[in-house]
Structure formats: C-alpha cells, structure tokens
Amino acid sequence: TKLKQARDTGYQLLAAGESSQAAVIAAIQILEDSPLFNAGKGAVYTFDGEHELDASIMNGKTLNAGAVSGVKTVKSPIALAEEVMENSVHVMLSGEGAEVFAKQQGLALVDNHYFDTDARYQSLLKAKQQLAEKEKQLKDFQAAHQTLNNEYKYGTVGAVALDKSGTLTAGTSTGGMTAKRFGRVGDAPIIGAGTFAENESCAVSATGHGEYFIRYTVAADVCARVKYQGKTISQAGDEVINGVLKPIGGTGGVIIVDREGNMSMPFNTSGMYRASKSNTQATYVGIFKGE
Ligand code: ASP
Numbered sequence: 001t002k003l004k005q006a007r008d009t010g011y012q013l014l015a016a017g018e019s020s021q022a023a024v025i026a027a028i029q030i031l032e033d034s035p036l037f038n039a040g041k042g043a044v045y046t047f048d049g050e051h052e053l054d055a056s057i058m059n060g061k062t063l064n065a066g067a068v069s070g071v072k073t074v075k076s077p078i079a080l081a082e083e084v085m086e087n088s089v090h091v092m093l094s095g096e097g098a099e100v101f102a103k104q105q106g107l108a109l110v111d112n113h114y115f116d117t118d119a120r121y122q123s124l125l126k127a128k129q130q131l132a133e134k135e136k137q138l139k140d141f142q143a144a145h146q147t148l149n150n151e152y153k154y155g156t157v158g159a160v161a162l163d164k165s166g167t168l169t170a171g172t173s174t175g176g177m178t179a180k181r182f183g184r185v186g187d188a189p190i191i192g193a194g195t196f197a198e199n200e201s202c203a204v205s206a207t208g209h210g211e212y213f214i215r216y217t218v219a220a221d222v223c224a225r226v227k228y229q230g231k232t233i234s235q236a237g238d239e240v241i242n243g244v245l246k247p248i249g250g251t252g253g254v255i256i257v258d259r260e261g262n263m264s265m266p267f268n269t270s271g272m273y274r275a276s277k278s279n280t281q282a283t284y285v286g287i288f289k290g291e
Helices: 002-015 020-033 077-087 095-104 118-138 141-146 210-215 218-229 233-248
Strands: 053-059 065-071 092-094 157-162 168-174 195-197 202-208 252-258 271-276 284-288
Touching: 002 020, 002 157, 002 271, 002 284, 020 053, 020 077, 020 157, 020 168, 053 077, 053 195, 065 077, 065 095, 077 092, 077 095, 077 168, 092 095, 118 141, 157 202, 157 252, 168 195, 168 202, 195 218, 202 210, 202 218, 202 233, 210 218, 210 233, 218 233, 218 252, 233 252, 252 271
Parallel strands: 065 092
Antiparallel strands: 053 065, 053 168, 157 168, 195 202, 202 252, 271 284
16 A cells, blocks of 8 residues: 555655655655645645645754645645755745745646546535535534534544654645635644654654634644653644544644654544654554544
8 A cells, every 4th residue: 555655655765864854855755746735736725726736844852843724735845844854944834935936836737627636626525515515504614614524534644754864754744625715825834833853752743623723633633742741742733633622623733743753643533644654663554543
C-alpha cells in the first residue's frame, strides 16, 4: 500500500543517515501524489469546486518552521512549506503570494484540476445536498454547515520522524475539509495546532476537525504535557485526544514520536490510517482501533 511505501521510504532515508526532515518530506510527498489521500492529488473540494491546499513543517532542533495556506497550483504543498522554512524570512505564506514564491523557488506548478478526483467530487455533491436540506430545516447556513459530518478516515496526511542525530521533525499536508468556504484555513498549516516539533519533547502531526485543533493548540499541548509534566507521549496524546477533545466533539487524532523514538498514534474517531517503523519497535500498520 501507499501508506507502507511512504513509511518505508522515510525509514530507509533515516537508516541511511539522512535527516528526519528529509524523511518527513519524502513520506508526505508519496501521500500527496497518491489520489487516495486528502492532500495534493485527491484533495477535497471547496464549496466553490476548487482545491485549496494547506501544509506545514517544523524542525525540532532549530525550531524553524514553514507553512503555506490556500495554495491552488503548487503540486507539493509540503515542498513549498519546506522552502518557506529554509529559504524565506517568513514562517507562513498564503494564497497568491505563496504561489509567486513557489514559482520563484522553481517548484512544480500545476493546474488546479490536477488535484481532481471523482471520489472527492462525489463527496462535495453529497455535502452540498446535505447542506441544502439542513439549511431548509434550520433556516441558517452556518448552523447547517456545523452539522456536516466529514469522513476523517480519509483525511489529511502527516509524518513525524526522529533521526540518528536526535532531531525530531513533524509535517502535515491537506486539502482541508469538503465544502469549506471563504478561504477557510484549518489546523494543518498552523504551527502548534496541526504540526509541532521540539527536540526536548516530541514531534506531532494532527488530523481531524481543524476548528477544534486550532482552538485547543493540539500539537503544542501534547508536547507541553511531555515537557512540563513529564508525561509519556502516550499519556499526553491520550489526554488531549480523548480527555480534552472527545467530550467537546473535536474529532480527530495525532501521530507522535518522542526523542527516544517511542511512538503513539491516538485518535477518537472510528479509524485513522497509520503506519510506523523504527529500529527499536515492531513495524506497524492499522486503520481501526485495537489494530
Ligand atoms: N485537519 C484538517 C483540516 O481541518 C482536515 C483533516 O484532517 O481531515 O483542514
């Protein structure tokens, strides 16, 4: 599967002595290029029938970070996030400006239709139909939009890695949420919400209902619990995902790796596609709970 291919590609780079940053980028790009995931090719549609992509990356050693939001023509949003981190004085670029920068840096640009897939288009049609029905009932578009349920199993892509030098990196790339409007930006490109890494604690990448992940600074909160409360990543991840988010309806999950190479991938939905590999722990791939 693509998930295994992404994981193994990242792992091989790490085993060959490459950086966690290189491994995270390589893994995410495989998932971006696959139509199966909501990132790059296969990204979900906005209400207006386009694709607006978000991505971010953070290096846990330098605490340098790069993020892009609302880009429509950049083939690999995670590659652009890395360019922002490495070759700009800024941390986050959005929309047209980000695309100008992408062009200047020589990244591959594509027509917005490159990201099209029939499956995601059907999801948009379904979402719009649901919205119209709910709006009739509730007489309020915002309230109707609130009731839309998204399929988090088919979400965002992310990767976290620890390399031989002890550097942690986290990265996340997404098309956001189906039928999003008005230039909506989710948690994925927000450092501290969808992505966070610091060598002292851990690296985190999140997927889920972005509006909750932003307000609860999910990725940073997991790392803070590890750093200040001495929690393990599985305790910290469980507390935030199941303790904090679940009761308030914040659906989603995170993947976490700490500076010792421990890994944890908690989620509060029915499933989250996930895979891991390390030189100390069993190789793993799963979708539903208890797998
Ligand atoms: N977190 C993403 C967002 O809110 C969506 C997802 O993970 O499926 O944009």
